Amino acid sequence: MFLAFVFLLNNKIHFDDIYMKYNFDEIIDRNNTDAIKIELLPTLFGNKDIQPMWVADMDFRTPDFIFDAIYERSKHPILGYTTPPDNFAKTIKNWQYQQHQWNIEEDWTGFVAGIVPGLSFAVQIFTEENDEVIIQPPVYHPFIHVIEKNNRKLIFNPLKIKNGLFEMDFDDLEKKITKKTKLLILCNPHNPGGKIWDEESLKRLATICYDNNIVVISDEIHGDMALPGYYHTPFAKVSDTASKISITFTAPSKTFNMPGLQSSSYIIPNPVLRKKFKKFLDRNELIGGNIFAYKATIAAYEKGDNWRKEMLKYVEGNIEYVIDYINKYIPQIKAMAPQASFLIWLDFSELGIPAENLTSFIVDKAGLALNDGRMFGPGGENHMRINVACPKIKVENAMQKLKKAIDEVLSDKA
Ligand SMILES: Cc1ncc(COP(=O)(O)O)c(C=O)c1O
Known part of the structure; x- marks a missing residue:
């Protein structure tokens, strides 16, 4: 504390x-x-x-330390198949702790080539066709696409506006949940509203989802960009319950202006959910990352x-x-x-x-x-x-x- x-x-x-x-x-x-x-x-x-x-x-301008990392790797004459560098997971762990005081284990995390693909994988892994997936609009539009394009049923739990800011509507959420609701995709912080969700809202969301066996995907791509005076709270950090039901996606791409490198990571504390996620990546040969994406991610988190x-x-x-x-x-x-x-x-x-x-x-x-x-x-x-x-x-x-x-x-x- x-x-x-x-x-x-x-x-x-x-x-x-x-x-x-x-x-x-x-x-x-x-x-x-x-x-x-x-x-x-x-x-x-x-x-x-x-x-x-x-x-x-x-x-x-994308910052110099990102280009330096890329140039440094380009000096070697072979761009061969590459494993994640030894310090990749450690760098993510350190960054999460340093920025958000979230203490993750190295083996909870791994590489995904973009958060939107990650969202689509999660929809495919944790739901079946015609299952219901909840989102809280107005919200980042690919949330809609990854649900509809995978033939899942899109359920809206619209945000309310209070004192000029978005807030979650928990009464509506509880009404919308049915036996077929398997997943909720959370935008934390929120795009397009720029809202940082407070700990109480995240805890309440976690309790409702846990009680109804709903997995929560927390998209935290904007999480490292809390404006001066504000602090982002990772969803998985707010309670044991949240940790158990969450898949978190993070990335340096938005914060360090390098989205063209398609570098992001998953963080999954629950071993059962993690095993399913990793199995899907393995089955679809999605394990490997881009040689420059790894290097740029490490540079961003170590020097940025x-x-x-x-x-x-x-x-x-x-x-x-x-x-x-x-x-x-x-x-x-x-x-x-x-x-x-x-x-x-x-x-x-x-x-x-x-x-x-x-x-x-x-x-x-x-x-x-x-x-x-x-x-x-x-x-x-x-x-x-x-x-x-x-x-x-x-x-x-x-x-x-x-x-x-x-x-x-x-x-x-x-
Ligand atoms: C909430 C949110 N998630 C994901 C993305 C894009 O993620 P990626 O480029 O890693 O697929 C964006 C980009 O604007 C975003 O705002």
């Missing part, structure tokens, strides 16, 4: 005293790099010349903490800018203040633009590509998600363009 307190204190002191060494204002041209954010603009938005603020990767803190401090500045700007100049939009990560959930309902026209309005009038809230399921209508992990000047431009577009709508109405 005392140790945990010292860790929290340390975290806070480091954040406050941060000396900005890295340059997050640098504008980097991502054209001709096959970036999804840019390449899919014509197909999905019908316009290649708009400002992309949608896909959740950052426009910041200062960069991570600086990045979050910079992102916090962008978030504050957007929220202040919206409150001052476009109060018809309501922004949900995130507690983690670099995404902001924007509510456009007050403007009265029909949900099906909102994306084309943002594209045509504001010249921006944002994520249409409807893709995140019920509760996403009339909302947009904006990614602010980019140089501040881009955020300022985006806000000015949005204001101009909204001013036009308001003057048309007047």
